[in-house]
Amino acid sequence: DAKTTQPTSMDCAEGRAANLPCNHSTISGNEYVYWYRQIHSQGPQYIIHGLKNNETNEMASLIITEDRKSSTLILPHATLRDTAVYYCIVRVHETSGSRLTFGEGTQLTVNP
């Protein structure tokens, strides 16, 4: 799996967009970018994933650069409940059980 680099921590004001960067400069052509988050003391929660194109769902948007070496997760209107550790994971789609590798992620703190 390609290695990912994320900032250790970020702050965001409530109601503003939170933009969380992830660097994956060694990503290969068949690897997807996945984002999960973990609210304190809870299990991780899937947010979004993408291969090349930008993606949007009800939780967030994922912007992947044209060279695919980095991506940004966007929470358009951050709330206090979005305070969590956000994990960027790069992974091929397996056929026999996918083992996600969680790094240390980015601690996002949304401030009132």
Add this chain to the structure above:
Amino acid sequence: NAGVTQTPKFRILKIGQSMTLQCAQDMNHNYMYWYRQDPGMGLKLIYYSVGAGITDKGEVPNGYNVSRSTTEDFPLRLELAAPSQTSVYFCASSHPDRQETQYFGPGTRLLVL
């Protein structure tokens, strides 16, 4: 749907004791996983299963055993608890067509003294 459920929520064990962490899912997912998370760290895969009767080791399997007799249940067994196994344990499941979209349980906090 209850999703992925785990019991117990919290447990204290003495060194050398054994216990089974229970995990169940009601989404008819073939794939199930056990992770552990040490304080301030990311998750590490212990074991995973791609279906009933099939299990395989993950990154940190030593000291643990698993079984998968049904699609719904995937218990994790600690035979001789050690302080190094103090951690939070998360169970997860996924559909075979969307393996990387994993649904996690609430976790079991284990303290070994």
